[in-house]
Amino acid sequence: MAVAERQAGEDGIPPTYPITVSVNGKEHEATVEGRTLLVHFIRDTLGLTGTHIGCDTTSCGACTVLLDGRAVKSCAILAVQADAREIRTVEGLETDVLHPVQKGFVEEHGLQCGFCTPGMMLASVDLLEKNPNPTEDEIRHGIAGNLCRCTGYVNIVKAVQFAAKKLQEDGQGGGT
Amino acid sequence: MIPPQFGYFAPSTVDEAVELLERYDGEAKVLAGGMSLIPILKLRLAEPVALVDISRLQDLSYIREEDGWLRIGATTIVNDLHDSDLVREKYPIFHDATSVIADPLVDNMGTVGGNVAHGDPANDLPACMLVLGAQLVAQGPKGSRTIPVREFFVDTFETALEDSEILTEVQVPAPRPRQGNAYMKIEKRAGDFSIAAVAANLVLNRNGTVEDAGIALTSVGPTSLYAEAASNHLAGASPDEATIGRAAELAEEIAEPVSDLRGPAEYKRAMVGVLTRRTLGKALARVGGG
């Protein structure tokens, strides 16, 4: 597939780029500026506001999404970088039932204000996909890029442990 | 924060990428993981005319041993280096470093090439490459050339790379018998750049004396620093407490730390000494038999 094919423009630099991004399993075509940030594309163009903007400086992880399955910070990624790739946001976690990670945050009280929660859950999904049976240390390292100012992390760790157990019982990966 | 306007190109070969860099003659910038560059653009500390995205060049993403070298492709992401069994077993210093670079989300984007080419004295991989005597392969309009890493870092954010050159591969000499190495960093909080960090590599002779040594420092100068006098002091000596202590003093002497939010200069210099002793101890413990 053509990746951000150039359009004609002065000094060879096109003002905008057509992109095709799969978001939560659905293909979206859009035209974006080179500088459009992925988080703005997701929130403003697609209206998926579950992806939050926190620090806007790559530190807090509120804007975490999965890009081709890997958890990344969408405030420091360009929308054009996601062209021809797959994004999963918090809205894509639930199927007919809550995702085991979501269930874990409910059952173990893994949130208070909820602002960090979408990012926290997507980082956890990536972690559990790579490491289905993590130790507490590995969980803490796995969510090291996501800041929570309410919980003190204790219940978040428990939520991830709950999800790990549930995923294993259900006999599936961290995926769909 | 929204970056300034720029053009975006996603070339499908290194040649094409080099051509684009040449066409924009110093006005275009390579985009790899973007974990350093995009924050810089958002803060408008740089306003390139165009970005040339090399992260889609899958040909540059690999970790393999070949002809006595560990070869790491420039667009290999930091997390893949971290997850490599080969690297953890035979090049533990890199595993030490990737364990303390940023956080897993940043490391899912950040690349090995970007960590070196950025020329940030706070980046962790350069010191590891300095002590191992790595070399870097750059491709430009006139073809390919190899640059010893000890000649690569010119000044803060300034490297030996020309405007139209792309770093394509990092080459690390395969471990020798009786070699051990380690990297240790002190940080204010998880995922932050270091207050100070030290890399150490040791190769011993059969009789237990040091055949070859390397020490390098992170975050305490305009570039990552190779501590030549400290390294030379170890060579030929027995790696006992007195020798290691003196090497630590020599390492402290070349540090040029500045006082900032991460701590006063005197503290950072003292930490260089502490870390030099600790990393040398850990490197020594890791020296394999044979």
Ligand SMILES: Cc1cc2nc3c(=O)[nH]c(=O)nc-3n(C[C@H](O)[C@H](O)[C@H](O)COP(=O)(O)OP(=O)(O)OC[C@H]3O[C@@H](n4cnc5c(N)ncnc54)[C@H](O)[C@@H]3O)c2cc1C
């Ligand atoms: C919150 C946070 C914490 C961090 N903490 C650490 C840390 O503790 N330790 C650490 O080492 N790093 C840290 N980093 C930096 C991170 O590791 C970066 O990813 C890395 O420094 C740059 O790699 P990149 O692939 O993202 O490069 P980019 O940001 O894409 O590029 C950086 C620069 O290098 C140039 N460049 C990149 N690749 C090439 C190439 N192949 N050839 C020529 N030029 C090239 C670009 O033009 C640009 O000027 C942190 C970053 C963040 C956001």
